[in-house]
Amino acid sequence: MTDDVMRFFAAWMLTHEVADEGLKAAVLRGDEGGADGMSGGPDAFVDGLAAMVAEEKENLKRDLEARARGEKVSIEAEPDPAFEELRFEVGELRGRLDNIESLLETLVRRADAGK
Amino acid sequence: MASRRLTIAGTVLRRLIAALPAAGFGLASAHRRRAAFARAWRLAFEDLGPAFIKLGQLISVRPDEFSDELVAEMQSMQDAVPPLPAEAIRAVIRAEFAREPEELWATFDDVPVASASIAQVHRATLARAYTPVWGTELPTGTALAIKVVRPGAAESIRADVAIARSLAERVARMRFARRFDPVALLDEFASTVDRELDLRQEGRFADRFTFDFRDDPKVVAPRIVWPTSTARVLTMEFMTGWRLNQLEEARAGGVDCYALAVHGATAFMRQVFVYGRYHADLHPANLFVTPDNTIAYLDFGIVGFLTSEERMNITQVMAALVYRDPERALTYSANLGVHVPADRVATVREGLGELLGGTFRPDGTRDFAHFGLGFLKLLGENNVQIPSGYGLLIKSLATVEGVARALYPEIDIVETAKPFTTRILGQAMGDPARLHERIPAAIRAAMRELVA
Incomplete structure (x- = not known):
């Protein structure tokens, strides 16, 4: 959802590329806004954000061109995070079971030694 | 007692x-x-x-x-103490598993590789191949680090904390101690130490860290071997490399220190701003650079956790530093529990503005440590209570800056934070709750602009 927001703005910026001079100026200021170039304050953040959305727009352009060539685009090649998270949770559960099994073995060994 | x-x-x-x-x-x-x-x-x-x-x-x-x-x-x-004799460590292992170390691992080295106040670390090798929680199988013979809690450490720490707490209660009643709360400090300390004494918690965090950085081959953490781990014994991969005080050797070995400094700082930002869980005990002994140009994070005994709301507020405070915006810093610090009394707001805002404007080193890079520690001090001077965790996070970020600068002195950690904070705040614009809250004001502002 959140990545889509960036893509949404990128798409918006792509379609308004020619029209919006104000936005272009913000992108320029954001690009130059290193330690020296930034004036500071809330406007500086908006400039920085505009520069980042412009970067995303370039990614979107590349993806669209790649898709037109029939290639797989970067955003589609990423593994599904929900699936990855599930795999991790299963792995973690297995780790806990390994740990509990070992603990049980220790208890049995102790009980046997006490007989 | x-x-x-x-x-x-x-x-x-x-x-x-x-x-x-x-x-x-x-x-x-x-x-x-x-x-x-x-x-x-x-x-x-x-x-x-x-x-x-x-x-x-x-x-x-x-x-x-x-x-x-x-x-x-x-x-x-210095958290380095003389090592305990191997027999004392073997006794802990025996008590935990009812087995000798040689029955648990293919080899066990009696000479420790590290010895600190809470635990001691020995080398061993894996007896049987093991598939860790995340990543490829660890083959038989894999080099291992066995971390063992020193016998009596837990008991002596808890006893000392109890004594210190009773003394702190007396101090708290004295007039001069009103500015800080020693009992709260000790309670925070007791809960941190309790977590650190259960090595399984450290192991779980190490596994989570490995998973979080699964897409980044340049950041690694030791993976845990759970069948031979307990609360007092942790078995993990042995990491080799250079410590930060051996950087000349690392450079001679072909390590790209600049790339690693940027990457190390970025990795920490990712822990804080993206995941909201971070290694809170970073110092030169807990970081390695390895011959294949990776950064190995070790020792997850002290970790910080942030709720998504805290994470967002901290991101805003960081953005305030990046974009030099004192108002933003104060607004979002208040959300984190940093409440500046009304009669002090102007003083604090002015001090904060000076800090934000004066955080440059002679080489033009920004000095986060100067800002972060200066901010905490400014709040202290104005009798503002700092919530638990806030100081730890600032100190952690300052430490990361120190570590990154040890690798590459010209690195600007604030500039490194810029893409993270900007992207996260940009993405947060799509949060439905935020849209619901802010859209009416945004529409009013747009209308004012249109009719102006």
């Missing part, structure tokens, strides 16, 4: 008396006096063992409550 109380009082008194000449018997300048007594406190804490060493580490992240001299002294606290 009474004799331990006497030992504590005696040790502190002995060290303070020994510091009198350095303090000019009270006639030296205030700074010299404070420095001499701070050193005495640090030495006394080192003498008194694990609980006090850990307490000193906690003091080192609270510049809002303690003097600069004491904080600096506690930052240099």
Whole structure:
């Protein structure tokens, strides 16, 4: 959802590329806004954000061109995070079971030694 | 307990008396006096063992409550103690598994590779191949690090904390101690140490860290072998590489220190701003650079956790630093529990503005440590209570900056934070709750602009 927001703005910026001079100026200021170039304050953040959305727009352009060539685009090649998270949770559960099994073995060994 | 109380009082008194000449018997300048007594406190804490060493580490992240001299002294606290004989460590392993180390691992080295106040680390090799929680199988013979809690460490720490707490309760009733709450500090300390004493928690965090950085082959953490781990014994991959005080060797070995400095700082930002869980005990001994140009994070004993709301507020505070916006810093610090009294807001805002404008080094890069620790001090001077975790995070970020600058002195950690903070805040614009809250005002602003 959140990545889509960036893509949404990128798409918006792509379609308004020619029209919006104000936005272009913000992108320029954001690009130059290193330690020296930034004036500071809330406007500086908006400039920085505009520069980042412009970067995303370039990614979107590349993806669209790649898709037109029939290639797989970067955003589609990423593994599904929900699936990855599930795999991790299963792995973690297995780790806990390994740990509990070992603990049980220790208890049995102790009980046997006490007989 | 009474004799331990006497030992504590005696040790502190002995060290303070020994510091009198350095303090000019009270006639030296205030700074010299404070420095001499701070050193005495640090030495006394080192003498008194694990609980006090850990307490000193906690003091080192609270510049809002303690003097600069004491904080600096506690930052240099050495957590290295003489190793215990192998037999004592073997006894712990035997008590945990009812087996000899040689039955658990293919080999076990009696000579420790590290020895700290809470635990001691020995080398071993894996007896049977094991598939860790995340990543490829660890083959038979994999080099392992076995971390073992020192016998009696937990009991002595808890006993010392109980004594220190009863003393703190008395101190809290005294007039001079009103500015800080020693009991709360000790309670925070007790919960941190309790977590650190259960090595399984450290192991779980290491596994989570490996998963979080699964897409980044340049950042690694040791993976855990759970069948031979308990609360007091942790079995993990042995990581080899250079410590940060061996960087010349690392460079000679072909390590690209600049790339690693940027990557290391970025990795930490990702922990804080993206995941909201971070390694909170970063110091040169807990980081390696490896011959294949990776950064290995070790020792996840102290970790910080942030709720998604805290994470967002901290991101906003960081964005305030990046974009030099004191109003944003104050607004979102308040959301984190940093409440500046109304009559102090103007003073704090002015001080904050000065800090934001004065955080440049001579080489033009920004100095996060100067800002972060200065901000905490500014709040302390204005009687603003710092919530638990806030100081730790700032100290952690300052440490990351120090570590990154050890790798590459010209790195600008604030500039490194810029893409993270900007992207996260940009993405947050799509949060439905935020849209619901802010859209009406945004529409009103747009309409005002249109009809102007």
